[in-house]
Amino acid sequence: DQQVKQNSPSLSVQEGRISILNCDYTNSMFDYFLWYKKYPAEGPTFLISISSIKDKNEDGRFTVFLNKSAKHLSLHIVPSQPGDSAVYFCAASNNNDMRFGAGTRLTVKP
């Protein structure tokens, strides 16, 4: 039973436009949410996180939004760049328990 779901396996956007990656979770005990980015042949690297006490966190071109009532979070990348092409994993945690989604493959076309 997947507690964290990324329903879009892939997303393609044009360079310079906005990329929006979505994630849903089922466990209301999760209180910390993260996004990881993974290039081929490398391990995932941490990108940005948000605590459940916030609804938005911004870091440069990356913004994460959290809607607790809907158990939904999203990652916005503006403007998208070709180097952003990777697989993005959403993760949700409660203390030491961290669960990952299946990932969304983002392709940014020049």
Add this chain to the structure above:
Amino acid sequence: DVKVTQSSRYLVKRTGEKVFLECVQDMDHENMFWYRQDPGLGLRLIYFSYDVKMKEKGDIPEGYSVSREKKERFSLILESASTNQTSMYLCASSLIITSGRASEQFFGPGTRLTVL
């Protein structure tokens, strides 16, 4: 910079062989994790450890065991490899920061294991 290293990038083994995957982290992290990554399934937790000699089962521990004799090293063991264990294996580590919460996880580069 946190560094998590894994002993092999690519490994080919035969069915029934015993397989050891080694992971070492150099930042004195308490927590260490083993995941496998499969297409469409994301990262699934096999085992984790929050201290030396401590281990906890994750979501898919069947067919695997682990060992943590030293804080920096966490080993994944496939007692008798099977073809359905062909996968990408990722090791990760994290700190415990405040109130028992773990920091973000730092991942190794992964080991692509093929079982023939």
